[in-house]
Amino acid sequence: MTYAAPLDDMRFVLNELCDLPAIADLPGYQDTTPELTDQILGEAARLAGEVWAPLNQTGDREGCHLENGVVRTPDGFAEAYRAYVEGGWNGLAIDTDHGGMGLPLTLATAVQEMWHAANLALGLCPLLNLGAIQALIAHADQALLSCYLPKLVAGEWTATMNLTEPQAGSDVGEIRTRAERDGDCFRIFGQKIYITFGEHELAENIIHLVLARAPGGVAGTKGLGLYLVPKFMPGPEGRPGARNDLRCVSLEHKLGIHGSPTAVMAFGDNDGAIGYQVGEEFGGIACMFTMMNAARVGVGLQGVGVADRAYQRAVDYARTRIQSKPLTGGKEPVAIIHHPDVRRMLLTMRALTEAGRALSYYAMAQFDLAKRHTDPAVRDRAHARFELLTPVVKAWCTDVAADVASLGIQVHGGMGYIEETGAAQHWRDARITPIYEGTNGIQANDLLGRKLLRDKGAAMRDFIAELSATANDFAENPTTSELADAFEQSVDELEKATVWLLTNADSDLDAAFAGATAYVHLTGLVAGAWLTGRAAMAAAGNGQHAKFRNNKQLTAAFFAANILPQAGALSAAITGSGSTVVAFAADDF
């Protein structure tokens, strides 16, 4: 089966939960008319559903192959990527000054969900390109921008992030790849692993952003610089010229996303790969975080996309698979969608997917506010909220995606375990999302260390205050009054865990960080319930048709009654189990 973008829900989340009309009214975004928004969503849905989605399963089966230094991506990927470039999709949310369409990131987020849902493997290529573009805009000098940005914004060239080395994964401070000065430029020497779309033929040039030890750089992260290293040196009229001294050594044999080449890259086998410094001499880490932060929300969104794809497939199967008579009687077997345990699985998939969608779009709306709002106080608050929620979007939406895709298999029964069915691929593909762009453990540490402890809980307390205010709104609204208590209780659990962490981290840092993953899950869960409840309220108060209204109310009720009670378990784990984790001796495992 193919993929149909959930346009109704996307529009609803954009307009009702992210207030896209208000964002479209901000200076610089005023071209974003409702008509344009509709047109963009509709056209993206068509490309995603008709061109990208049918290549998802064939791409998985075929995989990528390295032959004489050339990477063959699956059949059809080049054409599908070409259609994306020709449609102008890559520059959707890049500022017009830099050759993009300058539309809100919030809107572009919905569009990106479609690429990831349609074809997670292919969607990775633009995802990394966009991260690199943001890093270049923020840090590169005008000469580099002039030479490279137009091609990257158009998508005619693609970009990669070269960070990881065998001994330097989560800890990039251990990087050994080095840059040597050579006149105005640098020579790069070293090997990088896990380079997504590190080599391919989809575009005529590939621009590698390489984190490497700068000449004279100290050990650790403070001695690192970021270097732009093109596969082909730009020649006259911007055509790719001479080959640079870099190559793809091998491709990884992965559990999933087989359509995406994951390369081991060698730089400087001969004279050194020519590279250009981006940003400050030793400012590689700052550049990396610009790139990473953009990509982190993107990976959370991948989670939402693959979860929705798995949900659509499971619903389709459950509607057509006839098996067993109803529990309540009846002479004939029925479609399994009528069996309560199957419905429970589908509703869980739906509620979690919709919550993830709402959360990731909401986070990007904060980004747009922080970027464009005229009131600096609003900008600052939105910026803090975006920073707070970035690791939550990445970690919660991706862990949820793996769970949702697993339910998708289970709905299929035995068929789910057969690769031809397609459900298993979503599960294999989804499993990378909690790992790359910073494992979810790293996200959890980011939330706890950089986002909670560093500002002594200010941004989190501001968020909790807003959640509490909404709990009151829920209580007073007939659509949400029944879930108000459960929601308020979950906010209390979040507050309790927050206070405990702020109070105890000083005295036992390890015990506090043993609860980091539970804390990122707790935050995601309560934020998801918040947005799910707000969706029910908004649907009731608005011109939505009765079915949509009713479904939003039931989904919110289900989320609050079935999923949200985990808040108590997570809070208990945070406050009660850290000391045991610390006490268990490393040698005794």
Add this chain to the structure above:
Amino acid sequence: MTYAAPLDDMRFVLNELCDLPAIADLPGYQDTTPELTDQILGEAARLAGEVWAPLNQTGDREGCHLENGVVRTPDGFAEAYRAYVEGGWNGLAIDTDHGGMGLPLTLATAVQEMWHAANLALGLCPLLNLGAIQALIAHADQALLSCYLPKLVAGEWTATMNLTEPQAGSDVGEIRTRAERDGDCFRIFGQKIYITFGEHELAENIIHLVLARAPGGVAGTKGLGLYLVPKFMPGPEGRPGARNDLRCVSLEHKLGIHGSPTAVMAFGDNDGAIGYQVGEEFGGIACMFTMMNAARVGVGLQGVGVADRAYQRAVDYARTRIQSKPLTGGKEPVAIIHHPDVRRMLLTMRALTEAGRALSYYAMAQFDLAKRHTDPAVRDRAHARFELLTPVVKAWCTDVAADVASLGIQVHGGMGYIEETGAAQHWRDARITPIYEGTNGIQANDLLGRKLLRDKGAAMRDFIAELSATANDFAENPTTSELADAFEQSVDELEKATVWLLTNADSDLDAAFAGATAYVHLTGLVAGAWLTGRAAMAAAGNGQHAKFRNNKQLTAAFFAANILPQAGALSAAITGSGSTVVAFAADDF
């Protein structure tokens, strides 16, 4: 890396939680001396670790191939199976009357965990054989037993379960394969799918137990008979003779357990496959349940085995992978086992695996008591407890296994997603266990429908009473006093959910069954905490060395503080969300 059977924990669970000495004292089991037990565990560990385990990853990579009707299993599988047969392992717990060693099932359970941990794919072959042997012993006539049982007990011939057809999965009542009478025997016509080890060359003959519509059988399950259908008709001196009219049509392309051939089988392409009735004319379902129930605990045990294997691999990696400085300071990067989030993952894996081991062995101890105890009241109670826990062992241990294997990937970071590492295989392999031998949804319905509602909660109430009594013991014992409150609360949640289900099932069957999966999880969770706490008490009161004692206490404390709080969430989902599941219209998904 290979696999080292956790002999210390296995012995501890057998002796302290299952009271193997008392079981070994029952009539018929009195040959089971401690020396023999030790010898058996040690020898099995050697065969599993040295012969079976090294073939796990190569078997996955190589897979099975059908060529001209012959199935090629991976290199080494035939020799590994031969070593198992020659060691006499297959008949370990088969009664001596039937050619086995007649040892307790409880002991055999520990041995079986080793086969599954070492090589889940290969372990399936004896698992199904043993299920078939139990069905034959319980239902077949003497002529069939004399002809087939010795070879099956020895493992020289293997057996299969032929149940599923494309339209008849969970609902075997829809089976269309039919038997026609032909003198003293029957002719079988039809096609079966998902036949594990349906065709292979590991043994010289394969005995298919085929569920088919008996001549004159009504529609539904009451018209089904079970037929023994050999691949080769037994010839003179028990050698395989003429080929029967059955063949392997194709093999499935599966997500995991690639070393295990999953066959589509065709019976009766020509004159009909010759088969012999097992049990009553229309008693196929009773025979099937005998076979299934044995296999269900076996599949739960597969979950335990693969979880332990994933745990061992993750610990090994976490000990050797150096990355990032400690949070609490230090100049050098350390092994990641020292980072709190990694320790939290490893301790979660350990606690869940040990709980699953304890639960599955405990269930089989009840089986032994029900079979051999001299007091009929003890037998009855043990039988009811075993019946109650069978779906829990199957569903909880396998869902837990998938989670544990997923944590195993996460501990490895990016390496976890690369197939060569091996962590991904455990996750793919584990994912079948919640599906086959009755999906976990079917297990949940079994627990709720057949085990709880049918006896109006008698067996569950008896279990809860025992849990409550232990809660008091926990409170009074210094080793467990700190976890006593959390445990008691979880027993209360189980009781609350039980009462709710017993009270509400009549008025809204669908809403009750929407909570079936949460109920099987809740039961498994509380039972797991019970055994984990009992383990801590037993280790403290016994001659265990200090480290073992301390680790059992910490593991129990961690289970109670970190994992057990989910009981409240599960109970809330059962009592609070069923009506929403029912209310969401099937057309609106």
